[in-house]
Amino acid sequence: MDRFTLAVSSFDRANAQDPVRLTVDGVERPRELVQAERLASRVDRLRPDAPEALRLAARCQHIRRWEIPRSTYPDGRIGYLEWRKALSRFHADRATEILREAGYDDVTIERVRTINHKRGIKQDADVQTMEDALCLVFLEHELEEFAAKHPPEKVTDILRKSWAKMSDQGRTQALALPLSPDALRLVQAALAE
Numbered sequence: 001m002d003r004f005t006l007a008v009s010s011f012d013r014a015n016a017q018d019p020v021r022l023t024v025d026g027v028e029r030p031r032e033l034v035q036a037e038r039l040a041s042r043v044d045r046l047r048p049d050a051p052e053a054l055r056l057a058a059r060c061q062h063i064r065r066w067e068i069p070r071s072t073y074p075d076g077r078i079g080y081l082e083w084r085k086a087l088s089r090f091h092a093d094r095a096t097e098i099l100r101e102a103g104y105d106d107v108t109i110e111r112v113r114t115i116n117h118k119r120g121i122k123q124d125a126d127v128q129t130m131e132d133a134l135c136l137v138f139l140e141h142e143l144e145e146f147a148a149k150h151p152p153e154k155v156t157d158i159l160r161k162s163w164a165k166m167s168d169q170g171r172t173q174a175l176a177l178p179l180s181p182d183a184l185r186l187v188q189a190a191l192a193e
Helices: 003-015 031-046 052-060 076-102 105-116 126-147 153-167 168-175 180-193
Strands: 021-024 026-032
Touching: 003 031, 003 052, 003 076, 021 031, 021 180, 026 031, 031 052, 031 126, 031 168, 052 076, 052 105, 052 126, 105 126, 126 153, 126 168, 126 180, 153 180
Parallel strands: none
Antiparallel strands: 021 026
């Protein structure tokens, strides 16, 4: 087995342990495994020629995310940012362990970490692709559930901030997504402000 296949298989095994389940096409599956597959698929659509480090990063961006629940950090923006920072380090560290075991060199591992940490949005094409893919997966698969739990002004604010981080290509793909009428209204409201 080549090292890419070995690494992806290890990422998938780790994410398959997620106790949270999603039903996709009538089949119950581990949430983070589904999310990794969706993210990797979106990266492939954005960049069919994506370098190996970006393809690896897509499969481990949120590896074992359930191990650090949001509830372990204080409510509010500061608690949220602390949680996101801790998650970013955690994901990159878990990915590093797996990549080393698969035989990857330090240069590739550091590149995956850079993409996972999203350092260089708007300047680094691979990091920008990751950001676009994350935003698109959120819009396509998570927006409606998120919107049902939060006030509309919070949702439109988040959508506006996400839109600002996306590239023109990401925005074009976002506008082509088959969004529900409710989700489309939220996106339009965010873009109108």
